[in-house]
Amino acid sequence: MNKTKRDSMYISRNITYHGAIIRYLQKINNDNSWNNILIVTKKSLVKKLGVLERIKKCFSTRKIYVFDKVMPNPKIEMIEQGIKFAKENNIKLVVGLGGGSVIDTAKTIALFVNNPGNLLGYFLGRLIIKNKAIVKIAIPTTAGSGSEATRYVVINYFRDGKIFKKPLEHKFLMPDFVILDAALLLSLNRYRTATIGLDVLSHAIESYWSIHSNKKSDEYAQESIKIVINYLEKSCNHLNNLKYREKMLLASNLAGRAINITKTTIVHAVSYPITNYFNIPHGLACGLILPSFLKFNAEITRGTCNDKRGVKFVKSKITNIYKFLGVNDINHACQKLNSLMENIGLKLRLRENGIDNLKLIIDQGFMPERAKNNPRNVNRKDLKNILKDIY
Numbered sequence: 001m002n003k004t005k006r007d008s009m010y011i012s013r014n015i016t017y018h019g020a021i022i023r024y025l026q027k028i029n030n031d032n033s034w035n036n037i038l039i040v041t042k043k044s045l046v047k048k049l050g051v052l053e054r055i056k057k058c059f060s061t062r063k064i065y066v067f068d069k070v071m072p073n074p075k076i077e078m079i080e081q082g083i084k085f086a087k088e089n090n091i092k093l094v095v096g097l098g099g100g101s102v103i104d105t106a107k108t109i110a111l112f113v114n115n116p117g118n119l120l121g122y123f124l125g126r127l128i129i130k131n132k133a134i135v136k137i138a139i140p141t142t143a144g145s146g147s148e149a150t151r152y153v154v155i156n157y158f159r160d161g162k163i164f165k166k167p168l169e170h171k172f173l174m175p176d177f178v179i180l181d182a183a184l185l186l187s188l189n190r191y192r193t194a195t196i197g198l199d200v201l202s203h204a205i206e207s208y209w210s211i212h213s214n215k216k217s218d219e220y221a222q223e224s225i226k227i228v229i230n231y232l233e234k235s236c237n238h239l240n241n242l243k244y245r246e247k248m249l250l251a252s253n254l255a256g257r258a259i260n261i262t263k264t265t266i267v268h269a270v271s272y273p274i275t276n277y278f279n280i281p282h283g284l285a286c287g288l289i290l291p292s293f294l295k296f297n298a299e300i301t302r303g304t305c306n307d308k309r310g311v312k313f314v315k316s317k318i319t320n321i322y323k324f325l326g327v328n329d330i331n332h333a334c335q336k337l338n339s340l341m342e343n344i345g346l347k348l349r350l351r352e353n354g355i356d357n358l359k360l361i362i363d364q365g366f367m368p369e370r371a372k373n374n375p376r377n378v379n380r381k382d383l384k385n386i387l388k389d390i391y
């Protein structure tokens with residue numbers, strides 16, 4: 001197996017690189033404790049990648065079931081269907097083959113096959129998770145969500161005519177095995193490569209400034225930011241370059257490891273209504289507001305500081321972010337982020353992206369558990385000013 005130096009950082013996870021996917025699955029197949037296997041994926045992916053047939057071949061001695069109903073921003077009803085399907089077929093191992101929505105769905109199915117009761121009840125904290133998940137393998141086919149490296153999932157549900165996103169955090173949601181194969185990313189188009197790349201950058205920067213950041217998360221986040229700055233534009237301009245894809249896949253995984261420690265912050269909280277109400281891809285929603293929140297956090301004062309380590313500490317971290325971006329001050333940092341977005345073909349202003357109702361974002365943009373991780377306190381007026389500025 002093609003191990004790299006970096007693997008030593010990956011405690012208790014099994015990570016492989018380009019081209020190793022089939023060999024790796026064959027190795028897993030030699031373990032006789034896993035029988036009925038469920039592959040969770042998206043219909044369009046199955047055709048595009050042709051990888052499903054190969055995975056099926058690897059598990060030839062097992063019974064393989066496929067659940068390919070996953071859509072972006074997974075709805076709770078769809079996940080419930082998957083859980084029901086897994087229970088009916090006595091599934092013992094779940095493979096999530098796809099982007100963040102697919103891997104989140106696979107993780108959720110694997111856990112709630114073993115935890116009965118109303119699924120939303122667990123997300124709303126009314127039910128307690130008691131049992132471990134069945135074995136889950138994550139095979140990301142995008143470099144964005146980092147979901148393969150986290151103990152979080154996000155689901156969507158309707159209530160009173162509104163769409164809500166709800167995260168769930170639990171150690172049993174962490175995948176048991178991760179397979180990183182950059183070859184699976186080659187089918188991504190430029191727009192998708194660009195938007196998911198911004199999700200990686202947002203995870204890494206938000207983790208770095210999070211009030212929960214520590215030495216380990218900083219290490220992951222810092223390296224991830226540097227890789228994105230060096231390789232996202234290249235990756236968008238050379239879609240078939242495997243080396244650039246590998247770099248972005250690694251950046252995504254590192255950022256996933258970073259937010260697994262710190263969680264995301266205000267940028268993600270505000271991005272959710274932008275995605276839900278204006279149909280903006282998640283990474284783009286984050287990218288649109290990231291520079292403004294970098295500036296907002298850079299202007300932190302003692303009175304607005306939300307990090308116990310103090311305002312000086314936060315300011316020094318923000319200065320470090322400039323360095324990782326290859327600049328020296330906030331204006332150049334914002335310029336750098338904006339020109340990166342333009343160079344990968346994205347528009348910077350909210351209205352250019354069809355976002356025309358700022359009140360809706362302000363009303364829905366405070367996912368409290370994410371906003372409170374931000375180093376600077378944010379109120380409605382701050383958010384209004386930020387959104388007006390980039391409208």
Ligand SMILES: [Zn+2]
Pocket residue numbers: 145199203268282
């Ligand atoms: Zn994200």
